[in-house]
Amino acid sequence: MTLLDGKLVSEELKKQIAIEAAELLEQTGRKPHLVAILVGNDGGSETYVASKMRNCEKVGFKSSLIRYNDSVSENELLIKIQELNLDSSIDGFIVQLPLPKHINPEKVTEAIDYKKDVDGFHPINLGRMQRNLPCFLPATPFGIMLMLEFYGIVTAGKNCVVIGRSNIVGSPMSILMARNANPGNATVTLTHSKTINLKEFTLKADIIIAAIGQKNFVTADMVKDGAVVIDVGMNREISTETKSGFKLYGDVDFDNVAPKCSYITPVPGGVGLMTIVSLLKNTLSAAKKEFYN
Numbered sequence: 170m171t172l173l174d175g176k177l178v179s180e181e182l183k184k185q186i187a188i189e190a191a192e193l194l195e196q197t198g199r200k201p202h203l204v205a206i207l208v209g210n211d212g213g214s215e216t217y218v219a220s221k222m223r224n225c226e227k228v229g230f231k232s233s234l235i236r237y238n239d240s241v242s243e244n245e246l247l248i249k250i251q252e253l254n255l256d257s258s259i260d261g262f263i264v265q266l267p268l269p270k271h272i273n274p275e276k277v278t279e280a281i282d283y284k285k286d287v288d289g290f291h292p293i294n295l296g297r298m299q300r301n302l303p304c305f306l307p308a309t310p311f312g313i314m315l316m317l318e319f320y321g322i323v324t325a326g327k328n329c330v331v332i333g334r335s336n337i338v339g340s341p342m343s344i345l346m347a348r349n350a351n352p353g354n355a356t357v358t359l360t361h362s363k364t365i366n367l368k369e370f371t372l373k374a375d376i377i378i379a380a381i382g383q384k385n386f387v388t389a390d391m392v393k394d395g396a397v398v399i400d401v402g403m404n405r406e407i408s409t410e411t412k413s414g415f416k417l418y419g420d421v422d423f424d425n426v427a428p429k430c431s432y433i434t435p436v437p438g439g440v441g442l443m444t445i446v447s448l449l450k451n452t453l454s455a456a457k458k459e460f461y462n
């Protein structure tokens with residue numbers, strides 16, 4: 170069994186991003202600039218946004234954080250988004266999810282100029298992704314593709330089962346794995362809460378991508394020998410075992426599943442770190458105007 174090491178891969182990719190950011194600075198006098206909007210004080214979101222900001226600095230980007238408390242109105246947020254859309258000093262921006270219940274995430278996503286949508290969530294980017302056109306790819310699925318590529322894992326012709334159909338992971342992941350590209354060209358089954366007899370599907374899978382948001386959801390009896398298992402789960406539980414007071418669990422029962430796998434991602438230290446590096450890649454592409462003018 171080989172561990173798919175998100176730390177190793179993301180550090181390697183960040184070295185190249187830092188080189189390209191330095192070249193851009195020399196050519197244009199500008200650093201790529203990412204803005205993150207964080208609403209409320211969800212513990213996970215605080216951690217992820219702090220990591221995004223920290224990693225921007227590491228690779229030589231400028232980063233800015235705009236915070237709102239969770240009583241901010243949808244309208245106030247939409248006005249700020251319009252402002253960021255028009256601000257030419259900003260290459261890309263994100264609104265950290267989840268948002269409080271009174272704010273419609275669809276409205277927020279569609280309000281972002283797709284040319285600055287470095288999260289790759291806007292319908293124009295998703296549509297272009299489906300058609301294999303240049304665009305910002307959603308960070309987590311993009312990170313998983315980079316990981317598969319780094320380890321040279323063959324996906325063409327393989328049976329891939331994606332568990333979970335969220336807008337930010339499961340649905341775009343299924344599109345990327347099925348696209349006529351490398352990695353890609355897999356035979357993909359997108360499963361979800363209404364799937365009957367999930368195990369029947371997972372037992373035939375060469376590649377399982379678990380993005381369901383339930384601790385230890387994928388158990389050893391669901392996985393065939395030699396499968397590649399990608400764990401997207403970020404299930405945080407209060408714990409006295411860690412300094413932070415939280416412990417992170419994936420969607421996969423790692424201890425029992427790992428011995429059956431050819432490759433598996435750990436949590437933490439796997440897909441999460443790849444999400445961050447993908448956001449950096451998208452921000453660099455935005456600054457270079459690689460996809461849109």
Ligand SMILES: Nc1nc2c(c(=O)[nH]1)N[C@@H](CN(C=O)c1ccc(C(=O)N[C@@H](CCC(=O)O)C(=O)O)cc1)CN2
Pocket residue numbers: 213216217218220263264265266267288308309337403417436437438439440441442444445
């Ligand atoms: N606007 C967005 N919101 C959210 C996204 C997103 O891509 N854009 N994805 C997820 C959360 N996410 C990114 O924001 C994310 C998740 C996990 C990590 C990460 O670094 N995980 C570490 C562990 C961190 C910890 O200790 O908790 C790891 O896996 O090793 C980064 C980003 C939902 N919202």
